[in-house]
Amino acid sequence: MRKVLVIGAGRSSSSLIQYLLDKSTSENLHITIADISLENAKERANNHKNATALLFDVFNTKQRREEIEKATIVISMLPARFHIEVAKDCVDLDKHMVTASYISKEMKELDEAVKKKGLVFMNEIGLDPGLDHMSAMQVIDKIKENGAKMLLFESFCGGLVAPESDTNLWNYKFTWNPRNVVLAGQGGAAMFIQESTYKYIPYHKLFRRTEFLNIDGSGKFEAYANRDSLKYRSVYGLDNIPTMYRGTIRKVGFSRAWNVFVQLGMTDDTYTIEDSMNMSYRDFTNLFLAYSPSDSVELKFRSYLKIEQDDIMWDKFLELDIFNPDKNIGLENATPAQILQKILMDQWTLQEHDKDMIVMHHKFGYEHQGERRQIESSMVINGEDQTFTAMAKTVGLPVAMATLKILNTEITTPGVQLPITKEVYEPILKELEEYGINFIEKKVDYFGYNPMNL
Numbered sequence: 099m100r101k102v103l104v105i106g107a108g109r110s111s112s113s114l115i116q117y118l119l120d121k122s123t124s125e126n127l128h129i130t131i132a133d134i135s136l137e138n139a140k141e142r143a144n145n146h147k148n149a150t151a152l153l154f155d156v157f158n159t160k161q162r163r164e165e166i167e168k169a170t171i172v173i174s175m176l177p178a179r180f181h182i183e184v185a186k187d188c189v190d191l192d193k194h195m196v197t198a199s200y201i202s203k204e205m206k207e208l209d210e211a212v213k214k215k216g217l218v219f220m221n222e223i224g225l226d227p228g229l230d231h232m233s234a235m236q237v238i239d240k241i242k243e244n245g246a247k248m249l250l251f252e253s254f255c256g257g258l259v260a261p262e263s264d265t266n267l268w269n270y271k272f273t274w275n276p277r278n279v280v281l282a283g284q285g286g287a288a289m290f291i292q293e294s295t296y297k298y299i300p301y302h303k304l305f306r307r308t309e310f311l312n313i314d315g316s317g318k319f320e321a322y323a324n325r326d327s328l329k330y331r332s333v334y335g336l337d338n339i340p341t342m343y344r345g346t347i348r349k350v351g352f353s354r355a356w357n358v359f360v361q362l363g364m365t366d367d368t369y370t371i372e373d374s375m376n377m378s379y380r381d382f383t384n385l386f387l388a389y390s391p392s393d394s395v396e397l398k399f400r401s402y403l404k405i406e407q408d409d410i411m412w413d414k415f416l417e418l419d420i421f422n423p424d425k426n427i428g429l430e431n432a433t434p435a436q437i438l439q440k441i442l443m444d445q446w447t448l449q450e451h452d453k454d455m456i457v458m459h460h461k462f463g464y465e466h467q468g469e470r471r472q473i474e475s476s477m478v479i480n481g482e483d484q485t486f487t488a489m490a491k492t493v494g495l496p497v498a499m500a501t502l503k504i505l506n507t508e509i510t511t512p513g514v515q516l517p518i519t520k521e522v523y524e525p526i527l528k529e530l531e532e533y534g535i536n537f538i539e540k541k542v543d544y545f546g547y548n549p550m551n552l
Contacts, residue, residue, distance in 0.1 A: 247466075
């Protein structure tokens, strides 16, 4: 049997593993599911005859190399920083490899060795990155093949809560790593290009310079700029494009409220709070407000941030219970960002019957025979339950499909790569449609780049 080693059995692996199990008999596959939690691995294996659950420590070099050597192909669903050791072993042991993560500098340095051995190392083949690359390149290639010139490319993606599970005033719940949500946008200014002019948005302004999106059948959303919208210009063959912007989608009103946390300093992860273990939620909020022996924390909060008592913004913060003197932080030597994450997880954790939603939206502006035109392409996917979430489906299925197509020599181009060629994106996007993952395209009037506040 052809042996697939899946390293990592976390939340985003459910649809990936189920796809492989469903195909295992017809494709002659045996799937080894390796995880630091044997319970997680067993849950994903689900007693399937063609699956083995394995307690696995990626830092155990002997075990790691033994399992990789047994495999025909390796899928790493580990946190991105752990891929490189797996990758080095795959090169050494002549194994193909698939990940959903961004290509790191260390991974890219393996490219020559990977090509020399005729191996395929497919990266960035999940949702974002992944589906964004494939769906964008499919349209960009068609536009170019028609002899048109690209003028504008905007791409947006967001992990949100499905409408039927949208039960809080923020219209948001955690559908992926909460820490990444709290720290989003930090580490440098957001960069993009607008009408051939480079633009930069510093972190403290990021959540007040948003763009509105109207997506047919799903309503109105907002988006804030990703940190670097420019790094894929050369990858997509858009070096000279006048406008390129990538952003993160939220429901309207989220960014304005989130900006309060940014301005207060609650998202800072660079220092720890004294005696955070014994601090209340109210104490934490008060840390960032001016001293006043007579004014309440609530009054200082509203006054400092200029929030009226009848503003929906005020209700959003009341809902989070950040003024509660009886709720304890309970975290030792925690940073402000870690404490904020703890508070938000009280309110924004998906409940048993909640469903998530993924929204992706692209805009393509181009000139053809002297006429300017624009295409919009949208995908909206709802999760089924807490196991087969929209996030797991849109991350895991492309990974699984790429794995099988590499095994079946449908994808053969060697090297450390991402899914931007027709060899990769055409068959995977076509198969994804069978699973309800498809993009709806429409032609609209060319408006150019005209976000509301940018």
